[in-house]
Amino acid sequence: MKKVKIGVIGAGRIGKLHAENLLHFPQVELKAVSDVYLENVSAWADKLGIPRVTGDYREILEDDEIDAVFVCSSTDTHVSIIMEAARAGKHIFCEKPISFEMEQTKKALKSVKQAGVQLQVGFNxxxxxxxxxxxxxxxxxxxxxxxxxxxxxxxxxxxxxxxxxxxxxxxxxxxxxxxxxxxxxxxxxxxxxxxxxxxxxxxxxxxxxxxxxxxxxxxxxxxxxxxxxxxxxxxxxxxxxxxxxxxxxxxxxxxxxxxxxxxxxxxxxxxxxxxxxxxxxYHHAYLEEVKSFIESVLEDRPVxxxxxxxxxxxxxxxxxxxxxxxxxxxxxxxxxxxxxxxxxxxxxxxxxxxx
Amino acid sequence: MKKVKIGVIGAGRIGKLHAENLLHFPQVELKAVSDVYLENVSAWADKLGIPRVTGDYREILEDDEIDAVFVCSSTDTHVSIIMEAARAGKHIFCEKPISFEMEQTKKALKSVKQAGVQLQVGFNxxxxxxxxxxxxxxxxxxxxxxxxxxxxxxxxxxxxxxxxxxxxxxxxxxxxxxxxxxxxxxxxxxxxxxxxxxxxxxxxxxxxxxxxxxxxxxxxxxxxxxxxxxxxxxxxxxxxxxxxxxxxxxxxxxxxxxxxxxxxxxxxxxxxxxxxxxxxxYHHAYLEEVKSFIESVLEDRPVxxxxxxxxxxxxxxxxxxxxxxxxxxxxxxxxxxxxxxxxxxxxxxxxxxxx
Amino acid sequence: MKKVKIGVIGAGRIGKLHAENLLHFPQVELKAVSDVYLENVSAWADKLGIPRVTGDYREILEDDEIDAVFVCSSTDTHVSIIMEAARAGKHIFCEKPISFEMEQTKKALKSVKQAGVQLQVGFNxxxxxxxxxxxxxxxxxxxxxxxxxxxxxxxxxxxxxxxxxxxxxxxxxxxxxxxxxxxxxxxxxxxxxxxxxxxxxxxxxxxxxxxxxxxxxxxxxxxxxxxxxxxxxxxxxxxxxxxxxxxxxxxxxxxxxxxxxxxxxxxxxxxxxxxxxxxxxYHHAYLEEVKSFIESVLEDRPVxxxxxxxxxxxxxxxxxxxxxxxxxxxxxxxxxxxxxxxxxxxxxxxxxxxx
Amino acid sequence: MKKVKIGVIGAGRIGKLHAENLLHFPQVELKAVSDVYLENVSAWADKLGIPRVTGDYREILEDDEIDAVFVCSSTDTHVSIIMEAARAGKHIFCEKPISFEMEQTKKALKSVKQAGVQLQVGFNxxxxxxxxxxxxxxxxxxxxxxxxxxxxxxxxxxxxxxxxxxxxxxxxxxxxxxxxxxxxxxxxxxxxxxxxxxxxxxxxxxxxxxxxxxxxxxxxxxxxxxxxxxxxxxxxxxxxxxxxxxxxxxxxxxxxxxxxxxxxxxxxxxxxxxxxxxxxxYHHAYLEEVKSFIESVLEDRPVxxxxxxxxxxxxxxxxxxxxxxxxxxxxxxxxxxxxxxxxxxxxxxxxxxxx
The missing domain is CATH 3.30.360.10 (Dihydrodipicolinate Reductase; domain 2)
Structure with missing residues (x-):
């Protein structure tokens, strides 16, 4: 079975939700989670058997094995992370809103387009x-x-x-x-x-x-x-x-x-x-949106x-x-x-x- | 307009209900009401403008102008009243049950059949x-x-x-x-x-x-x-x-x-x-059942x-x-x-x- | 029983509805109906037993026995009829809207106030x-x-x-x-x-x-x-x-x-x-609004x-x-x-x- | 974390359902599945990563590491399997009915009582x-x-x-x-x-x-x-x-x-x-009944x-x-x-x- 390898960036309430949902899909391998408050995340990640936890999301972007990232950090960090992730060739699932400024959002979309990666927005x-x-x-x-x-x-x-x-x-x-x-x-x-x-x-x-x-x-x-x-x-x-x-x-x-x-x-x-x-x-809707993103990545069709x-x-x-x-x-x-x-x-x- | 002239026998709760409903139909003339407790009925009948009130239902049966009667007296009186009413050629609407004894009920039905009048039972x-x-x-x-x-x-x-x-x-x-x-x-x-x-x-x-x-x-x-x-x-x-x-x-x-x-x-x-x-x-159902009985009588079709x-x-x-x-x-x-x-x-x- | 004597002005769909509803109330005497198209109204009024039908609403306003009028004519006639009715000392039930022009409506309200009569508007x-x-x-x-x-x-x-x-x-x-x-x-x-x-x-x-x-x-x-x-x-x-x-x-x-x-x-x-x-x-709402108007008139309390x-x-x-x-x-x-x-x-x- | 090690006996529709549900619980280790039609089960078990598949349920009963079994085989085999499992000291979850004969069912219950193991019946x-x-x-x-x-x-x-x-x-x-x-x-x-x-x-x-x-x-x-x-x-x-x-x-x-x-x-x-x-x-009810059984076994309280x-x-x-x-x-x-x-x-x- 072809698998998608995924990293989750930002493990607050919504990041944890997505991570836990990802564990339900046999076609997903959840490889790493990052959060700036490492201490809030370690025990949780351990219990779920997530192999790597880091305080620096860049480690996830630099991991060549990872195919896709979930951007669940605070909104003000979305645009720069999207741009870096796109440059690193990762497919991206980003929570809403992409940013607070339309010009910023457009910048992010441009870099996604240039990189040819997928970007799904979290309208669950x-x-x-x-x-x-x-x-x-x-x-x-x-x-x-x-x-x-x-x-x-x-x-x-x-x-x-x-x-x-x-x-x-x-x-x-x-x-x-x-x-x-x-x-x-x-x-x-x-x-x-x-x-x-x-x-x-x-x-x-x-x-x-x-x-x-x-x-x-x-x-x-x-x-x-x-x-x-x-x-x-x-x-x-x-x-x-x-x-x-x-x-x-x-x-x-x-x-x-x-x-x-x-x-x-x-x-x-x-x-x-x-x-x-x-x-x-929206318990099921969250599962369904993640499933849909995974299928888009696996089958290379538009999100x-x-x-x-x-x-x-x-x-x-x-x-x-x-x-x-x-x-x-x-x-x-x-x-x-x-x-x-x-x-x-x-x-x-x-x-x-x-x- | 052809009218049905009606008498109500027994003006307890259900008899009053039928009498009041009968007043809604332009094709009905409510001619008389009888009740053994005359004193409970007179003021009510007066207020509604019912022309005649009597303590003896036989006065109703003897009124040649009356086409049909509503039998709303106590159950133990139903059979004898039905039989007398049938003999008097009145169409009959009778509250349920016709009687407490099957043999009695059959006797009543027989006299109705012989008289060739209509009998509707109050399954509203x-x-x-x-x-x-x-x-x-x-x-x-x-x-x-x-x-x-x-x-x-x-x-x-x-x-x-x-x-x-x-x-x-x-x-x-x-x-x-x-x-x-x-x-x-x-x-x-x-x-x-x-x-x-x-x-x-x-x-x-x-x-x-x-x-x-x-x-x-x-x-x-x-x-x-x-x-x-x-x-x-x-x-x-x-x-x-x-x-x-x-x-x-x-x-x-x-x-x-x-x-x-x-x-x-x-x-x-x-x-x-x-x-x-x-x-x-069953407010409307009571109106509808009375309407249906009136139509059966007026148009001479089975109840x-x-x-x-x-x-x-x-x-x-x-x-x-x-x-x-x-x-x-x-x-x-x-x-x-x-x-x-x-x-x-x-x-x-x-x-x-x-x- | 104290009764309100009522005339209905305008017997189109809504005027007929009000007239028929008025017949349900023992405390109402429906004395007359007017409509400019007399021929559309006569048979209907006859069948219901309404005593007088006229082509001229002024006959209703001039009838000293009449206490209240229902204004159900076309909207462009409301204001003048209200003003005449108020001057004639009739209580008024008027269909909505009172008029198409605010100044006209105010004129009508003024004359109602001066006459000290009741005016209810048909927000059923x-x-x-x-x-x-x-x-x-x-x-x-x-x-x-x-x-x-x-x-x-x-x-x-x-x-x-x-x-x-x-x-x-x-x-x-x-x-x-x-x-x-x-x-x-x-x-x-x-x-x-x-x-x-x-x-x-x-x-x-x-x-x-x-x-x-x-x-x-x-x-x-x-x-x-x-x-x-x-x-x-x-x-x-x-x-x-x-x-x-x-x-x-x-x-x-x-x-x-x-x-x-x-x-x-x-x-x-x-x-x-x-x-x-x-x-x-709104079958029942129409009955209730008429009942409320009648009670206001009978008990002299605000509509x-x-x-x-x-x-x-x-x-x-x-x-x-x-x-x-x-x-x-x-x-x-x-x-x-x-x-x-x-x-x-x-x-x-x-x-x-x-x- | 304390874990319950479980074997599933009989992997038809309902056995597969239970096995898949068991995979959702981190406190469960699904160690083996048996079915007489081994060929219908192998690919399915493989895909889910179930470590052992066997045609003979006795292999499961003989595995000392296994704490509990799910009896999902045909009803006529329930009693003998329950009795063997009880003797082997396994806790038992059995699908309904336990048997078609009351005397048989009583025999099974007796052996469960003697062995001091838990028996939960599948009234989901x-x-x-x-x-x-x-x-x-x-x-x-x-x-x-x-x-x-x-x-x-x-x-x-x-x-x-x-x-x-x-x-x-x-x-x-x-x-x-x-x-x-x-x-x-x-x-x-x-x-x-x-x-x-x-x-x-x-x-x-x-x-x-x-x-x-x-x-x-x-x-x-x-x-x-x-x-x-x-x-x-x-x-x-x-x-x-x-x-x-x-x-x-x-x-x-x-x-x-x-x-x-x-x-x-x-x-x-x-x-x-x-x-x-x-x-x-009953998707959720099946999950809940399995969860309840696991908790009873883990916490040693009555099913x-x-x-x-x-x-x-x-x-x-x-x-x-x-x-x-x-x-x-x-x-x-x-x-x-x-x-x-x-x-x-x-x-x-x-x-x-x-x-």
Whole structure:
């Protein structure tokens, strides 16, 4: 059996998740993990039998046996690591966002292109069983042309202040997933963005120049309208639903629940809350996205979520932030030069389903 | 417009309900109401503008202008009133059961037949929007041949002791509706009955020689198996559901709820309890059954629930009681003579839908 | 029993509906109906036993016995009829919108105030069992402070061109109900409106200077954000849902369905489509709104949906249209003078539930 | 880390499933697999890196390093293998049923007791997330004392004739899981069994002296009544639901579905069928049952499903078959001698939840 040899760079929560998932695939050999806080990682890596742990990611890039790397370090390190990895000929899986600055992201994409390596961006939700079903139904024509795409995306709890400060703001940290979802489901690029945002939950967001509640309206090139509603605190748990309304029908997907039990008592009818946060909700989606990346590398075919997808979502996030600050609709073309406007048009491209 | 002139005999809870419903139909003239407790009825009848109220139902039967009567008096009076009404040439709507004794019921049916009048029995649930949909789906062949018919039928609260004592027992008082439902949905007669029954809720049932919890298995002539589960006390409200499993699929109907609201909080996800008891749950079904009876009378076509249906359900109830007492399956043929066995076979008859 | 004597002005679809509903209430005497197309109304009125039918609504206003009128004529006649009715001392129930022009509506409200009569506006959805439950849950504090209010409101089919031309456009014809719903549920006034609208269904809307698909974002004075999505054609039927997300939870209400049946076959699991259009969906809400008006008149207490509510919803509709035309968020204060800004502030007012 | 060394005896569908699941646990070392059809197993074992494959299970029993065995061979070999394994001091996980003959099963249990080893029986459904939730709700008292326990258990397709012939009949092959479920959920032993069974799907069952459709009523020692409905062919897929009705409420669990999508079109509202058959539906339950067994062995605490549970379910199956053949309710005491009647009473024993 042909195997992919992989190194994981950055072993925080998400890096550990990917590493553990990689261990499930017989066609993967997880050769090394790096993290700047070596002491947080050694025992964990030992227990899992990961052969090498290092404090310096360059050791991974210099290992000729390694075919691909997972970039799970902090966002401000992504671009330089991607560029070095590309030069070293490694295929790259990078967590979202690629960077906080569009120019930086473009630099990274350029070096990937020059090196001819694969780059997959961590929009795991495309691999979720529910959202996949929505995309399938749209592709099959069951609901006709999409007219309205609605995304509900709410986190269960306010993150710590240190996280908020480094997050780049709600749009590039949280809504970026929803921007990608609207693109994925509609099969169309975004033309214009309007945001109505507020601090309604916790003043800490105002202190960080950020908001905790936002409604975003997207005008798509194919005429459809996207609407995203975000909250940083849904007390009943992670709330991740989608609805697409089209000329021939409507598809909705609800949250996943831990069980199907309904309890009827003298007080009312009860069920459990939805699954709590992304590790539970997207458990399988994370496995599927890794599997898809491995297959792309092994079979040398294009990844399903590429650098263009990463860049587009970031661009929408930047436009959204500007809309919020300037209290007006913002066209994506305001952020682009003419070349980019052509580059960003994916109308002809079909958003593929994972196999 | 041709009108039906109607008298209501017995104005307890159900008699009042029918009288009030009759006022909704422009093709009905509600001419009179009788009740032995005149003082409980007069003010109510006055307010509704019912022209005549009497303590003696014979006045209604003697009124030549009256076309049809609703027999809503106590069960022990049904047979004699039906017989008198039939002789007086009135069409008859009779609440269930026709009587507590099969021989009595047969006597009543005979006089109805001789008089050539219509007799509809108050199995209102056949006119419910949910159960109608089940019957429709079976007739249309959507689920193929029925194999298993499951009826859940639970009351919200224990009735007063006086009610239990006069009720004739759970089978002829409560389960009789479910026996009719199994016949209606399956389109087949019952061959054998087995009951497992207990007193689990309130000792008052034991004192009355009755039970409060029962599971009844019915073997149908077409091979299908029916299962009914009854309880006299579902603390969450009236529980009335049906499931029919067949060779091509399965249809289930849930309860009706007062609204579609789902509330998600930190504790869980809540909805309101089902509609409370039969007046709310079967509000429309009662209107529909009356409408159907009026149309049958006006257009001189057979009622949708006739004396045969009333007799069959009673016969199953008697067999069920015997099964419970003797702790063994009981064949309906044990209760019948040879003539009746032929008479009771409705295999060739199609249980019709209300229009 | 004290009775209200009522005349109905305009007996098109909605006027007939109200007239028929009025016949259900023993405390109402429906004395007369007027319609300019007398020939369309006479047979219908006869059959229902309505004593007087006229081609001239002034006959109704001049009838001293009549206490209240239902204004169900075409919108362009509302203001003059309201003013005449108010001068004649009649209480008024008026269909939405009061008028197409804010100045006209204000004139009507002024004359109502001067005459000291009641004016209820036909926002029937406030009386719907589902939306009432949402409002109840908010008032009871179950979901905390509302942060996001989402209204889905889609019609089942495109109306005829003649209707579209006279409708005043989607915002004042259709979305006006949703504007009222957001105010009702949030208990707050609207400050700013942004619209993203398109013609995606039928070119006839473009020909009439109108749109068929719209997403509207509302900024409320209490900080909450409202989002409405509208379509003129949901092929699966009338789609009327609401979701309110707050600091302590979230409440959603689904559509009403004709039954609770689920059919599972080899192909999948099926249920019937939601109830078709407003006559079925809001059957009970129409009865309830009329009942509430009658009680207000009989007991001389304020109506639950008054002229202020009518005016506010119209004002939001005008702002929405301007936002669509000018492609920018529009503040309601742009449409008001200083007096009106005070007048329109209902923060202190509690949106009451119908009893 | 302390490890359990395991051998798997019999590598058909279910043996392979267990072997693959065992590979997921770092605290397990899967040392060997045996199967009489060595050629069907070698390539599979190789690919998974299982160190030893043999045609003779005795090699596994003779391996002193092996702590525990999974008995997944054909049912007729279970008893002798269990007895040999017990004598060899191995802990045992055995698939259901232990045997087709009660006397045989008792012999096996006796040798297990004498050897002092653990024996877990493969009632995997106790470890399912939905049924666990039901058991939890009952233990916590949320629905009060159970009165009625309903189990729906239907297979998606008729098995091959060879399978049916060797299956021991529907009760010991299929319903045995449901018998265990009723015991588990109710926390009570069964006293009496009544069966109404038919061949409605495929004549092959009649040819094998078996049935394809059955309704079973169980009288429990705590007074509750159990009802199980079985079919060998639900065209819409595996149908596994449970309902427990009690003095304080009712809990129902629905099937699991592959996604939460609802598609509304002009034809109706659709969702996907439930998960297809046991490998998908009980994927996690199989992992959980293996995990629980490993923990019991490692921590030397009683298994959650022991030999008593296996024997009881078999006894109910035998009574059920007798009831079907003799067309009468059968008491379990008819099958037991006096000692066994005491032995079988688990009223004092609390059916534990897996941790």
């Amino acid at each position: 939700r495309r691999f979720d069983h529910n959202f996949r079903k929505v995309r399938e139904s749209i592709i099959s024509g069951k609901i006709g042309n999409p007219h309205i795409i609605k995304v509900t995306s709410r986190d269960p709890a306010v993150p710590p202040k240190e996280y908020i400060q480094k997050s780049g703001g709600i749009f590039i940290d949280m809504t970026i997933h929803d921007f990608d979802m609207v693109r994925y489901l509609s099969g169309s690029e975004v033309e214009e963005v309007y945001v109505q945002g507020e601090v309604l939950i916790d003043h800490v967001f105002a202190e960080c120049g950020d908001i905790d509640t936002a409604v975003t309206v997207l005008k798509l090139k194919n005429g459809a309208i996207g609407v995203i509603d975000n909250s940083r605190k849904a007390v009943y748990g992670y709330d991740q639903r989608v609805e697409v309304f089209g000329s021939k029908g409507c598809i909705t997907v609800d949250n996943d629940y831990p069980n199907t039990a309904l309890i009827s008592t003298a007080e009312g009818v009860y069920q459990d809350k939805p699954k709590y946060f992304f590790l539970e909700r 399903l979520v590429d650098g263009h997808d990463g860049l587009q979502a970031e661009m929408i996030a930047h436009a959204a932030r500007r809309s919020w600050l300037e209290k007006r609709p913002v066209k994506l073309s305001e952020l682009q030069n003419d070349d980019e406007r052509n580059f960003s048009d994916c109308e002809g491209k079909r958003f593929p389903l994972s196999s | 649930r056949r006119f419910d929007h949910n159960f109608r949909k089940v019957r429709e789906s079976i007739i249309s062949g959507k689920i193929g041949n029925p194999h298993i018919i499951k009826v859940t039928s639970r009351d919200p609260a224990v009735p007063p002791k006086e009610y239990i004592q006069k009720s004739g027992g759970i089978f002829i008082d409560m389960t009789i509706h479910d026996f009719d439902m199994v016949r209606y949905l399956s389109g087949s007669e019952v061959e054998e009955v087995y009951v497992q029954g207990e007193v689990l809720i309130d000792h008052v049932f034991a004192e009355c020689g009755d039970i409060d919890t029962a599971v009844t298995v019915l073997k149908l002539k077409n091979g299908a198996i029916g299962v009914i589960d009854n309880s006299r006390k579902a603390v969450y409200g009236y529980d009335q559901r049906v499931e029919v499993f067949g060779s091509k699929g399965c249809i289930t109907v849930d309860n009706d709820y007062p609204n579609t609201a789902l509330i998600s909080t930190a504790e869980g996800v809540y909805q309101d309890k089902p509609k409370y008891f039969f007046l709310e749950r 949708l629930v006739d004396g045969h249906d009333g007799l069959q359900a009673e016969m199953i109830a008697h067999a069920a009681r015997r099964s419970w007492l003797e702790k063994r399956p009981v064949k309906l043929s044990e209760l019948q003579n040879d003539d009746e066995r032929n008479f009771s076979d409705c295999e060739g008859k199609r249980f019709p839908l209300s229009s | 959805r406030r009386f719907d069992h589902n939306f009432r439950k949402v409002r109840e849950s908010i008032i009871s504090g179950k979901i905390g402070n509302p942060h996001i209010i989402k209204v889905t409101s889609r019609d089942p089919a495109v109306p005829p061109k003649e209707y579209i031309q006279k409708s005043g456009g989607i915002f004042i014809d259709m979305t006006i109900h949703d504007f009222d719903m957001v105010r009702y549920l949030s208990g707050s006034e609207v400050e700013e409106v942004y619209v993203q609208g398109e013609v995606l269904i039928d070119h006839v809307f473009a020909e009439c200077g109108d749109i068929d698909t719209a997403v509207t974002v509302l900024k409320l004075k209490n900080g909450a954000i409202g989002v409405i999505d509208n379509s003129r054609k949901a092929v699966y039927g009338y789609d009327q849902r609401v979701e309110v997300f707050g600091s302590k939870g979230c409440i959603t209400v689904d559509n009403d369905y004709p039954n609770t049946a689920l059919i599972s076959t080899a192909e999948g699991v099926y249920q019937d489509k939601p109830k078709y259009f407003f006559l079925e969906r 639950l949906v008054d002229g202020h509510d009518g005016l506010q919803a119209e004002m939001i509709a005008h702002a929405a249209r301007r936002s669509w035309l000018e492609k920018r968020p529009v503040k309601l204060s742009e449409l008001q003078n200083d007096d009106e800004r005070n007048f329109s502030d209902c923060e202190g007012k509690r949106f009451p539930l119908s009893s | 459904r106790r470890f399912d997330h939905n049924f666990r939730k039901v058991r939890e709700s009952i233990i916590s008292g949320k629905i009060g004392n159970p009165h009625i326990i309903k189990v729906t258990s239907r297979d998606p397709a008729v098995p091959p004739k060879e399978y049916i012939q060797k299956s021991g009949g529907i009760f010991i092959d299929m319903t045995i899981h449901d018998f265990d479920m009723v015991r588990y959920l109710s926390g009570s032993e069964v006293e009496e069994v009544y069966v109404q069974g038919e061949v409605l799907i495929d004549h092959v069952f009649a040819e094998c002296g078996d049935i394809d459709t059955a309704v079973t009523v169980l009288k429990l020692k705590n007074g509750a009544i159990g009802v199980i409905d079985n079919s060998r062919k639900a065209v819409y897929g595996y149908d596994q639901r449970v309902e427990v009705f009690g003095s304080k409420g009712c809990i129902t669990v629905d099937n699991d579905y592959p996604n939460t999508a609802l598609i509304s079109t002009a034809e109706g509202v659709y969702q996907d069928k439930p998960k297809y058959f046991f490998l998908e539906r 959650l499903v022991d030999g008593h549970d296996g024997l009881q379910a078999e006894m109910i199956a035998h009574a059920a078959r007798r009831s079907w053949l003799e067309k009468r309710p059968v008491k379990l005491s008819e099958l037991q001698n006096d000692d066994e009647r005491n032995f079988s009473d688990c009223e004092g024993k609390r059916f534990p939840l897996s941790s």
